[in-house]
Amino acid sequence: MTEKLSAAMAPAASRPAWTEETAETAGRGGKIVLQSLRQVYYIRNERKKLEEFVALEDFSLSIGEGEFVSIVGPSGCGKSTLLDILAGLAQPQSGEIHIDGKRVGGPALDRGFIMQGYALLPWRTVARNVAYGLEVKRVPRRRRAEICQKYIDLVGLGGFEDRYPNELSGGMRQRVAIARSLAYDPEVLLMDEPFAAVDAQTRETLQDELLRIWEKTRKTIVFVTHSIEEAVLLADRVVVMTSRPGRIKQVLKIDLPRPRTAAGMRVSADYSWINHRVWELLQNDDGPSGRAEAAPAGRSVADEIAPSTLL
Numbered sequence: 001m002t003e004k005l006s007a008a009m010a011p012a013a014s015r016p017a018w019t020e021e022t023a024e025t026a027g028r029g030g031k032i033v034l035q036s037l038r039q040v041y042y043i044r045n046e047r048k049k050l051e052e053f054v055a056l057e058d059f060s061l062s063i064g065e066g067e068f069v070s071i072v073g074p075s076g077c078g079k080s081t082l083l084d085i086l087a088g089l090a091q092p093q094s095g096e097i098h099i100d101g102k103r104v105g106g107p108a109l110d111r112g113f114i115m116q117g118y119a120l121l122p123w124r125t126v127a128r129n130v131a132y133g134l135e136v137k138r139v140p141r142r143r144r145a146e147i148c149q150k151y152i153d154l155v156g157l158g159g160f161e162d163r164y165p166n167e168l169s170g171g172m173r174q175r176v177a178i179a180r181s182l183a184y185d186p187e188v189l190l191m192d193e194p195f196a197a198v199d200a201q202t203r204e205t206l207q208d209e210l211l212r213i214w215e216k217t218r219k220t221i222v223f224v225t226h227s228i229e230e231a232v233l234l235a236d237r238v239v240v241m242t243s244r245p246g247r248i249k250q251v252l253k254i255d256l257p258r259p260r261t262a263a264g265m266r267v268s269a270d271y272s273w274i275n276h277r278v279w280e281l282l283q284n285d286d287g288p289s290g291r292a293e294a295a296p297a298g299r300s301v302a303d304e305i306a307p308s309t310l311l
């Protein structure tokens with residue numbers, strides 16, 4: 001009987017819902033290739049002398065076409081620095097970025113950037129905000145209107161086309177920002193803590209919507225967050241960063257089934273275990289895994305006592 005019970009529990013324990021990679025092994029080839037990125041800022045020390053502050057160090061990662069990658073790490077670990085470089089808004093001190101084999105030199109419409117602060121144009125209505133990138137691309141007026149309507153509907157803002165940003169809630173503004181980025185059809189969406197400023201309920205709705213939109217459009221998404229749960233819910237792979245300097249600590253490939261929803265994940269034991277594992281990695285902020293500590297080949301010690309079949 002005892003034997004039978006343990007046999008019944010065995011499959012879950014031997015089939016972890018994630019696998020772990022170190023920075024060196026994290027995906028080769030791919031749509032976006034980041035090679036040994038390093039970024040420094042110059043800050044004044046107590047003696048008013050300029051001092052080098054390393055914000056990003058030896059950051060290498062390869063991201064596949066249509067992949068959803070979350071970057072998670074404590075505040076100040078270099079997430080925004082990384083995304084600014086990816087967007088072409090900042091140049092790294094050293095290292096290179098290639099998208100589709102081409103070196104990234106500056107901002108371009110192949111990448112949509114969605115920030116926490118919405119960055120909408122306050123004097124433009126929803127429809128005209130969404131149209132902005134299409135105007136830059138010189139898409140003819142009629143075609144522009146069609147595309148705008150498609151993405152306004154996709155993010156659930158049909159009926160709000162003529163509103164101005166100050167007449168919208170935070171969640172609605174973020175939907176406009178998403179629609180605006182999708183409308184000019186970028187290859188890659190870069191999102192920097194896009195849902196950090198909205199309430200918890202709206203955040204879940206936006207997460208579900210982003211998942212639905214991603215399933216539909218299959219854009220390559222790099223999503224920065226300091227929320228472990230959000231990173232795991234959304235991503236195919238979660239990149240865990242350490243701070244001072246910002247490096248990759250570990251990359252977790254998330255094997256939770258899709259389609260996912262925030263509510264559905266909340267009752268998944270595997271989801272909880274992955275969250276716990278990411279939390280563990282963040283707690284133990286002692287540099288890249290494999291240098292300071294041996295990376296376990298799947299689950300942590302705590303897994304021995306709680307296979308997902310127990311729930």
Ligand SMILES: Nc1ncnc2c1ncn2[C@@H]1O[C@H](COP(=O)(O)OP(=O)(O)O)[C@@H](O)[C@H]1O
Pocket residue numbers: 041042043053055073074075076077078079080081082
């Ligand atoms: N323009 C800047 N000048 C000096 N230091 C900066 C600048 N931008 C960011 N930093 C510092 O670099 C580190 C990483 O910042 P950031 O990339 O914004 O982190 P995160 O987005 O993970 O919170 C932080 O310690 C921050 O204070």
Ligand SMILES: [Mg+2]
Pocket residue numbers: 079080081192193
């Ligand atoms: Mg940031």
